Structures are given as structure tokens and as C-alpha cells.
Amino acid sequence: MSIVAPHWLEPKASHLIGQLRDEQLGHALLIQGPIGVGKHWLADQLSNALACTQWEQTTGSPCGQCQGCQLYQNGTHPDCFYVEPPEAGHHILVDQVRELIAQLMLTPSVSRYRVGILTLAESMTEEAANALLKTLEEPPNDVWLLLVSHSPQNVLPTIRSRCQGVVIAPPAPSLAMNWLQEHHPDGDQKTLELALRMSSGAPLLALEKLTNGLVETADEVLERLHALASGSDIQANLDQTWGDDASTIWPLLAFWVSELARAPHEPSADPRLIDLSNRAKSSDWSSLWSAALNGVSLVGSGRRHDLLMTPWLLDWTSRFKT
Ligand SMILES: [Zn+2]
Structure with missing residues (x-):
């Protein structure tokens, strides 16, 4: 997994690896935790520590040198198993979980442990969750299960109650800004701030x-919204791109x-935004936000989004003094 190290999680990773030790x-x-806070990096660190055959001799991090680490980092470790939905937007199926459990029950072949990671x-x-329950109730000593979720309220309570919760905010x-500057050095402060707000x-x-x-x-969308509120022609601003790119544009309209x-x-x-706010006839934006x-x-419903956006943009335009 190639996630750039989120520094803010290093203490948490060390703490958990210390607990393992x-x-x-x-x-x-x-x-x-929410999307984009480093849950997968943390799961990756832990599973790498479990795969490392030398970690007890190190300061607690995977050594990076042993056969276990090398296989892990190549994504070919025979004791590490990954489960995720077969396609985006689909469920993890019971057969996937049964296959995982069968693999975890075998004796580890390289490392001391076998690890299952469920994204x-x-x-x-x-059915899949119920199939996992028995293993969660009585996990073999050499088996670890790492469940990763940005929506833990939708994980069955019986599963949640049998797991050690690791919450990441x-x-x-x-810290977020420093990390972003380090990994996107070309971005100016305003752009990075906008990215974090989004x-x-x-x-x-x-x-x-x-x-x-x-x-x-997002910046272009705001530019156009500002132009519209200043009297620009809607059709000139609502080119085909917005209607065709509705899955991108609607969330940005709601965001702005x-x-x-x-x-x-x-x-x-x-x-x-300050200018728009000063010229707004009312400060009640709830209906416009709901409409976005x-x-x-309605994305994916087959509706023509350019036809839906025109009345939204007319509503938007009507809300400002020109
Ligand atoms: Zn190692």
C-alpha cells in the first residue's frame, strides 16, 4: 500500500505496536474514522508489524529487511489476506468472509501470525458479518483481524462489541496544513486551506x-457563481460541462x-464569498443547499442535469443585489 506516512498517526501506531509487544x-x-485521516496507513503499519519476523528486536516498528517485511512490502506475503467489496459500491459477501476464515485457520507459513484486513x-x-462473528469471539492466538471503516455505525453492533476500537480523528x-505543504509543495496557502475545508x-x-x-x-465553480450573482448570463456560464459533470458539480454547489x-x-x-455575503438579500440558504x-x-438517475441546474442557478442569481 503506498500511502505517504501521516505523521500525526505515528504515536498511535507506536502505541498499538507496543500493546502488541x-x-x-x-x-x-x-x-x-472519516475518509482521508490515515486508517489504511495504520492498518498497514500494524499488519506489517505482524508480518515482520524481527520486529521484537527493533524499537517496535517493522524492520523492513526480513523476509516477512520484504514479502509484505511486495504485497505477496502468504500470511496476510485482504478482503474488500468485489466492486465499488457493492457488499462484502459471505463467501469472501468464509474464504478468509479458512485461510486464517491455516498455520502461518513465514511469520508468526496470520492477518486478515477487511476494508x-x-x-x-x-450473513458475511455473522460468518465473521465466531472467529471474532474465539480468535486463534496467532490470528489478527483488522477491520477498517469510515462508517462504523453501519457495522453490526455484535461485530463492534467484539473489536478493540481504534478511533482516528x-x-x-x-498539523494537517504542515503535512499538506510537505506533500503538495506547489500549492499556495489559500489553495491548501480550500482543499482541507473541502x-x-x-x-x-x-x-x-x-x-x-x-x-x-471548486475554485472555477465559485468564480462562475460569483459572476452569475454579478449579472452574467446563465447560459453562458452553464456550458455543457456542468450538466455532464453533475457528480462533481452538485457537491461543489452544496459546498459553496x-x-x-x-x-x-x-x-x-x-x-x-465576502462580496456575495454582503450583497445577499437574505441569510437563509437552506433551500438552495437542499436543492443542491x-x-x-439524482446523479446516476438518468436525469438531464443541465435542465436541473438552470432553475437552481436562476434561484441563486435571484438572491443577490446586483
Ligand atoms: Zn521485518
Whole structure:
């Protein structure tokens, strides 16, 4: 797994590896937190420590040199097993869980332990979760299960109660900003701040949005919204791209409406937002925000989104004094 190290999680990783060394670590962990805070990196560190045949002789981190580490880092370790939904948006199926359990019951072949890592654990079907329960109740001594979830409330309570919870929150804003500057050195302060706001402070998600161009698109959307509120022609601004790219644009419209609602209380908000806020006829943005979220919910429904966006943009335009 190639996740750039999220420094803010290093103390937590050391603590958990210390628990492993002291035989205090639960055999089933539920690593939980929002998207983009480093859950997978932490699961990766732990499973690498379990795969390392030398870690007890090191300061607690995987040694990186032994056969276990080498196989792990090549993604070919015979004692580490990964389960995830077969396709995006699908469930983890009972057969996948049964196969995992069968593999975990075998004797480790290289390392001392066998490890199962379940990504998007909340997507297990009830049948799949029930199949996992027995192993969670009485895990063999040489087996670890690492469940990763950004939606732990959707993991069956019987599963949750049998796991040691590892909760990860976004780091402090200054840490998040330092990390983002380190990994996206070309971005100016304003752009990085925007990326973090769009990601609710989750740095890895912010980095993804920066590298896939979403932050730039967000800025363009605000530019157009500002132009519309200043009297620009809607059709000139609603080119085909917006309707065709509805899955990107609707969430950004909702995002900017919520940012606009906050702008009066944030002197450092984008000057375009401050200007819009000063010219707004009302400070009630709830219906416009809901309508954008309704657009989000209709993505994939076959509706023509350019036809849905035109009335939304007319509504937007009507809310400002020109
Ligand atoms: Zn090693």
C-alpha cells in the first residue's frame, strides 16, 4: 500500500505496536474514522508489524529487511489476506468472509501470525458479518483481524462489541496544513486551506482532491457563481460541462452554499464569498443547499442535469443585489 506516512498517526501506531509487544493488543481491531485521516496507513503499519519476523528486536516498528517485511512490502506475503467489496459500491459477501476464515485457520507459513484486513467493513452483508462473528469471539492466538471503516455505525453492533476500537480523528489544523505543504509543495496557502475545508480537515483526502484537480474545479465553480450573482448570463456560464459533470458539480454547489452561510462569521473567507455575503438579500440558504443535495441524490438517475441546474442557478442569481 503506498500511502505517504501521516505523521500525526505515528504515536498511535507506536502505541498499538507496543500493546502488541506487551500482548495487550486485541486480536480484532475496528479502525474507524472519516475518509482521508490515515486508517489504511495504520492498518498497514500494524499488519506489517505482524508480518515482520524481527520486529521484537527493533524499537517496535517493522524492520523492513526480513523476509516477512520484504514479502509484505511486495504485497505477496502468504500470511496476510485482504478482503474488500468485489466492486465499488457493492457488499462484502459471505463467501469472501468464509474464504478468509479458512485461510486464517491455516498455520502461518513465514511469520508468526496470520492477518486478515477487511476494508470498508461496514459493507459486509449481515450473513458475511455473522460468518465473521465466531472467529471474532474465539480468535486463534496467532490470528489478527483488522477491520477498517469510515462508517462504523453501519457495522453490526455484535461485530463492534467484539473489536478493540481504534478511533482516528482529523489532526489539528496546523498539523494537517504542515503535512499538506510537505506533500503538495506547489500549492499556495489559500489553495491548501480550500482543499482541507473541502475535506473536513482530512489531509489525505485533501491531497487527493488537490492531485485530481477537484480543488481547482471548486475554485472555477465559485468564480462562475460569483459572476452569475454579478449579472452574467446563465447560459453562458452553464456550458455543457456542468450538466455532464453533475457528480462533481452538485457537491461543489452544496459546498459553496454552506461556505457562503459561514462567510459572515469568518473574516478570512474568500473575498468572493465576502462580496456575495454582503450583497445577499437574505441569510437563509437552506433551500438552495437542499436543492443542491437533491441534485447529488439524482446523479446516476438518468436525469438531464443541465435542465436541473438552470432553475437552481436562476434561484441563486435571484438572491443577490446586483
Ligand atoms: Zn521485518
